[in-house]
Amino acid sequence: MANENRPARNGAELFVRALENEGVQYVFAVPGEENLAFLEALRESSIELVLNRHEQAAGFMAATYGRLTGKVGVCLSTLGPGATNLVTAAAYAQLGAMPMMMISGQKPIKSSKQGLFQILDVVDLMRPLTKYTRQISNANTIPAKVREAFRLASEERPGAVHLELPEDIADEAPEPDTHIFKPSDARRPTASQKSLEMACDMLREARHPLIMIGAGANRKRVSQALIHLVNVTGIPFFTTQMGKGVVDERHPRYLGNAALSAGDFVHCAIDRADLVINVGHDVVEKPPFFMTPGGKKVIHVNFSAADVDPVYFPQHEVVGDIANSVEYMAENCGQCANHDFSQLMEVKKAVDAHLTSMAGDSRFPIIPQRIVADVRRVMPDDGIITLDNGMYKLWFARNYPAYDNNTVLLDNALASMGAGLPSGMMASMLYPDLKVMAVCGDGGFMMNSQELETAVRLGLNLVVLIINDSAYGMIKWKQGQEGYADFGLDYRNPDFVTYAQSYGATGHRITHTEDLRPTLEQALAAGGVHLVDVPVDYSENRRVFDEELAELTCRL
Numbered sequence: 274m275a276n277e278n279r280p281a282r283n284g285a286e287l288f289v290r291a292l293e294n295e296g297v298q299y300v301f302a303v304p305g306e307e308n309l310a311f312l313e314a315l316r317e318s319s320i321e322l323v324l325n326r327h328e329q330a331a332g333f334m335a336a337t338y339g340r341l342t343g344k345v346g347v348c349l350s351t352l353g354p355g356a357t358n359l360v361t362a363a364a365y366a367q368l369g370a371m372p373m374m375m376i377s378g379q380k381p382i383k384s385s386k387q388g389l390f391q392i393l394d395v396v397d398l399m400r401p402l403t404k405y406t407r408q409i410s411n412a413n414t415i416p417a418k419v420r421e422a423f424r425l426a427s428e429e430r431p432g433a434v435h436l437e438l439p440e441d442i443a444d445e446a447p448e449p450d451t452h453i454f455k456p457s458d459a460r461r462p463t464a465s466q467k468s469l470e471m472a473c474d475m476l477r478e479a480r481h482p483l484i485m486i487g488a489g490a491n492r493k494r495v496s497q498a499l500i501h502l503v504n505v506t507g508i509p510f511f512t513t514q515m516g517k518g519v520v521d522e523r524h525p526r527y528l529g530n531a532a533l534s535a536g537d538f539v540h541c542a543i544d545r546a547d548l549v550i551n552v553g554h555d556v557v558e559k560p561p562f563f564m565t566p567g568g569k570k571v572i573h574v575n576f577s578a579a580d581v582d583p584v585y586f587p588q589h590e591v592v593g594d595i596a597n598s599v600e601y602m603a604e605n606c607g608q609c610a611n612h613d614f615s616q617l618m619e620v621k622k623a624v625d626a627h628l629t630s631m632a633g634d635s636r637f638p639i640i641p642q643r644i645v646a647d648v649r650r651v652m653p654d655d656g657i658i659t660l661d662n663g664m665y666k667l668w669f670a671r672n673y674p675a676y677d678n679n680t681v682l683l684d685n686a687l688a689s690m691g692a693g694l695p696s697g698m699m700a701s702m703l704y705p706d707l708k709v710m711a712v713c714g715d716g717g718f719m720m721n722s723q724e725l726e727t728a729v730r731l732g733l734n735l736v737v738l739i740i741n742d743s744a745y746g747m748i749k750w751k752q753g754q755e756g757y758a759d760f761g762l763d764y765r766n767p768d769f770v771t772y773a774q775s776y777g778a779t780g781h782r783i784t785h786t787e788d789l790r791p792t793l794e795q796a797l798a799a800g801g802v803h804l805v806d807v808p809v810d811y812s813e814n815r816r817v818f819d820e821e822l823a824e825l826t827c828r829l
Contacts, residue, residue, distance in 0.1 A: 280451075284412035285310035285443040287451065288376075289318045291419040294453045297347050299323050299338065299702075300376075301331035303358075305351020307378030310443040323702075323731070326723040328355050332362020332375065333695035333721070336433075337659075339372035341679055341703055343492070345426045345434075346371070351378045353391035356398070356437075361689055363402040366433040368557050368686035369515070370488060372426040373433045375399070381441035382410060399435040406435040412447040420454040429461060429576035430489070430555075461576065464593030469601045472550075472572050472591050476606050479548035479570070480613055482508050483528075485561065487554025488515035488686070489575055494596035496520065496678045499552065502603040508550070509617045511539045513558050514666075514685035518675030528617065529624045531561030532670035536822055538627065541829045542620040543569075550574060550602075553595055556582050557686045574598050623829060628672050631813075637786045638808035641668040644740065647790040648710065649673050651797060655680065656708035657700045661693025661717035664747040664811060665740045667818075669712065691720030694737060698724060701733040708797050710736045715766050716745050725776040728802045736796045737778075737804045739769055742811050750814045773804035783807040 281287035288311065292300070301323045304312050315322050325331040328350045335346030350356050356377040366373040377395055399406040405425045407418055422434040476482055490499060496519045503510055503526050510520060511528040520527065529539045543549065543562045552574045563584040564571060573579045573587035574595060591598045632646035645668050652658065654676045660666045660683040675681040682696050697711025718739050728735055745762045752759065770780030779801060781792050789807060796803035 280449040281447055283310055283314075283443060284409070284415055284438070284445045284447060286314040287412060287415045287447050288419065288438060288443070289314040289320065291416050291453050292347065293319055295419070295423050295456065296344060300347045300349050301325055301334045302349035303328045303331055303351070303355060304349060305355055305378055307351050307380065307440045308349060310440070311349070311376070311378070311438065323727070325727055327721060328358035329361050329691060330695040330721045330724045330727070332359045332373070333365060333692045334699045335375075336362060336366035336369065336371040336373045337682065337696040337699035338703070339366065339426075339431065340369070340682070341700065343427070344372065345423050346373045347376065348373070349376045352380060352395065353393055356393065356395040360398070360402065361687075361691075363399060363433045363435070365684060365687045365689050365692060367402055367404070369684055370431045370686075371433075372431040374422055374426055375433065375435045377435065377437050378443075379408070379437050379439040382408070382439045383441050395437055396435070403433045403435050408437040408439065409442050410439075412442055412445040413451050415447070416451065416453045420456070423456070424459075428459075461594040463597045464591045464601075468589070468591045469598060469605075471589055472574070472598075473602060473606050475548060475570060475572060475589060476506075476550065476602065477609050477611075480611060481546050481617060482548040482550060482612065483542060483546035483617065484508050484510035484550045484552060485554060486510055486512045486516040486519045486552050487558060488513065489553030489555065490516055490519045490595060491553070491678050492596065493678065495553065495599065498596045498599035498603065502599050505603050505608070506606055507608055507612070507614065509542070509614055509621065511542065511561075513554055513561055514670045514683055515558055516553065517670065517681045517683070518678045519553075521676050522674040523676065528621050529628075530670045532667045533818065533822075534559055534561075536826060537671075538620050538624045538822075538826060538829070541826050542617050545616045545620070548572065551587065552599060556580060556585050559685060560584050620829060623825065627825065632672075635786045636810065638810040639783070639786050639789060640810050640813045641665060642672060642813065643786060644789065644807060644809065645669055645672040647793065648712070648738065651790060651793045652710065653708055656710070657682065657697075657704065659683075659693050659696035659700055659709070659711045661711070661713040662688045662690045663714035663717055663740070663745075664750060664814060665712060665714060665809070690714075690717035693717055694721050694724050694728075697735055697737065698728050698731070698733055701728075701735045702731065705734060709734065710738055710793075710797070712738045712740065714746065715739055715741045715743060715769075719766070722772070725773065725778055725802065725804070729777040733802060734800045735802050736793065737802070738793070739804065739806050740809045741766065741769070741806055742809050746809075746811050746814075750811070750818075753815060754819060769804055769806040773802075776802075778802040778804055781805045
């Protein structure tokens, strides 16, 4: 910011200086009149304003920035309806452990000429959805509140924070000696030596140990430590949906993804295990297995202790920096003669055969297995796919092998529709040299489809794949499972090709199965924003998930 040596002219300028001090790159925003002083301060700052078309998308982008970088993503709204539109994004970041700060405006708090027009208690509204929420009532307190909010947002377990900046406080001149607080050099504590030694003892005593990898392990250092642990011990592993890619899923010890709650091949492996080493998972993700008294033993390895839950009560906890804990186990356990992985590896053979069995099917509309296989073929090893929420998310979680961490971005915590496109936009902004594809259902895409304009305006390179069944497909599947009649879940879509073109993007419609792969390759190579509309045959949901898996898994 220009003239940083002079005192800040007002609270808004002081706030923006505090954000610069925290290393903020972007503010994702739908501003209102209560934000105008803040907007002017941003104009003169080093921070880039990204103007969105809906506050929810701004919040999704800020949260995804936090997820991908480990730094706090920042979004901005006005008061009232602008702030309430951030609520879903707040829950998305909070449940998904993504560091994000929301800034909302407010009418003047020291005097008012408009009564209660648009005024809500946004601070209380955000309280159950955030780690920290405060109204700023004095410009001099801005630096302390910003620093505290950033500290809490990024501290394990990361999450959402909120600050409300009233219009008169934004205009208020702070005292000349008001100073900005530098971030402290805080280090995560390591687990105790005793807890680490006990974990190693339990691992050595087990006959059929199994590693489970969850969302909290999706950090570069943790990924490297886990690869080391798997390699030196030979212990097979599986992942939750949000743990995909922590270890390259081409690894010979990878058993699969727990996309389904029960009844999949992975659950056969879990049933055969006598010890589960649970790395980075908590019960905010759908539990991939349920603990029972007297059942298998579980070691909880995480940044924080396990919440007590009827379905999850680990016998031992290793609480501290995950990477250090896993590295200690790798260095001090090694291969054990009494370990027997033969039954677990039988599961792997069955998984590998099942996941490739229909990948070349040529029927049209295209079945999910073929869609997933074609996307995997066109995406490079470091390419990023971002998934919205719908039936296809289960197919991609099970059938799409991830080769590196944070190359498959999905949300299995809040599991909100509408997040896929903004997440893909954020990935493309951060990594312009990587290939990025947002995979959306027609329902989820339409919840934030207006952000196509933002993507085109920002000059992003992004392919948006719309899996089109003209219905809320996952709920239709569940409806059938429950024995209900097919009712109330079908709708009509716009012409997605024309819709994309109206925003300045390039639209493609798939009319033959064999056209999908070359169309995706062409779109990824061309650059710019491309939308690919592909019809899907979801009859495979019932055949595979309700019938075939039940028959195949009972044979193992």
